């Protein structure tokens with residue numbers, strides 16, 4: 241896509257983030273629930289894609305509500321999004337209420353202690369969300385605890401304006417936990433009728449109607465991840481990762497390559513060495529499993545991935561030559577495929593993308 245030399249001289253690889261595709265994905269997810277508001281989860285530096293470019297792009301697309309994990313992430317987001325509603329999913333660290341208020345941030349409160357602390361610090365003058373745990377057993381009040389708080393003045397004193405829960409298994413639409421969580425959340429919601437409610441992450445947005453409520457919280461699918469594993473991916477790809485080919489060599493049958501000689505050529509082969517490795521966030525666990533595209537042709541990764549280098553079997557890929565390009569993410573190779581090859585999920589591939597790459601953002 242970028243012609244030769246994917247990275248400027250002196251760099252190993254280029255990461256290209258398509259902000260127009262990101263905005264299109266946000267609009268497409270919102271269209272799944274036209275009655276609801278579509279927010280955006282931009283924790284972990286916007287899933288590795290760079291908060292400082294992603295947050296303003298989503299704002300320009302019309303997004304007004306954002307979620308991050310940590311207070312520090314929210315403070316960084318505030319400088320980029322002066323007028324957005326910013327929620328902090330990991331809640332209120334002890335003694336941090338003043339910092340939240342100073343930056344106009346909204347904690348997602350998940351314990352009675354957090355509720356009390358926020359209520360005492362704000363006396364109803366600053367909004368917050370209430371997290372109800374409907375099955376994750378990770379963060380939030382239990383359903384029983386939440387129901388017991390209906391009508392309790394602490395809810396008003398804590399400025400609660402959003403009721404939230406998180407789905408355990410939304411990417412598996414047939415998992416019976418989905419309707420159980422939806423039913424429990426609906427029960428809690430009925431006990432707080434004046435409040436807005438949010439349950440759906442990316443995959444939840446694709447589930448049945450009753451997961452969507454008033455505010456969607458997609459993250460992964462915004463960045464091109466497939467919210468419906470096993471189905472064709474409805475999202476536009478956002479991330480492209482390309483590395484330079486440093487050398488091409490021909491090896492005899494029986495030759496090995498890489499550390500520990502773990503791969504052995506079954507026949508004469510042509511190998512290409514790429515200028516990126518696990519120190520760039522490309523997972524070493526994809527050794528012998530992953531592939532890259534050279535001239536559109538899938539070329540398997542052979543041998544162990546090194547810190548700064550990857551070896552491909554480019555036999556048959558006639559475009560493989562010094563200074564050429566290999567695509568590690570992009571075109572027919574999506575982040576879910578790379579995640580599977582590495583024995584993990586696309587989320588971990590995205591959030592592992594490192595600062596070592598030359599990054600470029602495109603917006604058309």
Ligand SMILES: *Cc1c(COP(=O)(O)O)cnc(C)c1O
Nearest residue numbers: 281406441442457458459460461
């Ligand atoms: C990360 C997160 C999301 C976004 O989930 P995706 O699967 O990336 O869409 C939504 N809600 C909560 C509570 C989260 O932690």
